[in-house]
Amino acid sequence: MTLPTLTCMAVDDEPLALGLICAFIEQTPFLKLVGRYSSAIEALRGLHEQPVDLIFLDIQMPDLNGLELARILDRSGAKDTPRVVFTTAFNQYAIEGYKVDALDYLLKPFGYDEFLRAANKARSYAERQQPPVSIPIPVSAPEPEEEYLFLKVEYQLVRVAFKNILYVEGLKDYVKVYVLGSTKPILSLTSLKALEEKLPSRRFMRIHRSYIVSLEQIKAVTRNSVQIGEITIPVSDQYKEPFTQFLSRWTS
Known part of the structure; x- marks a missing residue:
């Protein structure tokens, strides 16, 4: 290219x-x-x-x-x-x-x-x-590479796979991205809204003014919260409607 x-x-x-x-x-x-x-x-x-x-x-x-x-x-x-x-x-x-x-x-x-x-x-x-070049994949070909995004961490870009993200917490001008296998979150200078636009909606959902969660990592749900690992994250009124729609699909 x-x-x-x-x-x-x-x-x-x-x-x-x-x-x-x-x-x-x-x-x-x-x-x-x-x-x-x-x-x-x-x-x-x-x-x-x-x-x-x-x-x-x-x-x-x-x-x-x-x-x-x-x-x-x-x-x-x-x-x-x-x-x-x-x-x-x-x-x-x-x-x-x-x-x-x-x-x-x-x-x-x-x-x-x-x-x-x-x-x-x-x-x-x-x-x-640059947009990826579309190449026909034969049936016997391996699955495509995992999807990821780049997070700005200090003065470098760090690649983070979508499948490894547990949830994201917004803190004014910063976000904390919690990932599998690490007790320490990745701190990136960006807004939660900007990061939300980069995350695929089929895999992530914003359920609170301060939180985005990975749908794949949800362990349990109630009508007002989700559990990811040992962490319980509340669902705010502003995001109740899309969460209720998700909940109906999740429980069907």
Whole structure:
């Protein structure tokens, strides 16, 4: 499978820094520069006219800074929201960059080797988003590989198989994912709603404002709770109707 070229935008209010980033993009074979802007406001207008895959974004800029632009893009909820690589001279923004799901964080001054490392990270991410190629499977062929998702844990993506997930607990900006064979949950910086959209509805159900459970791992049920292992999880009124429908199928 041939990976398409990643379209890029560079945003920086310093002309020299903007020129350097654009030059780095243009000398990278799998990147294509389609926009360069000296302010985040101009970049936001440009994104409406020309969506891109990747933005190299300065943070400290007048009027609208890079973090504010990233938050606007993150809240849009669009499937084609571009990934962001922050470029800044100030390392105190690293945690804030992580909170808006930045792909990487380049501390100025940086060279082409550091830039290329971030670009390769973007390429790897794009590869994972490519739809699988449909290939007819003969009757004698083995079953397809298990399904999984990637969870952002610190500054890496961790693969977790759906079949190993017991339940998920939401804690404001974080989730705790409890898995088979481990007493310690996986802590990931994402919302419960965002994770719910990634989990297949045929295998997982949200039964509470703070909980999603694996239907395969339910050990026992009542009209107001489910038991997974030794843990009893309540069913809130907001999710009673879909749970009741599931319960009727489960007991039939």
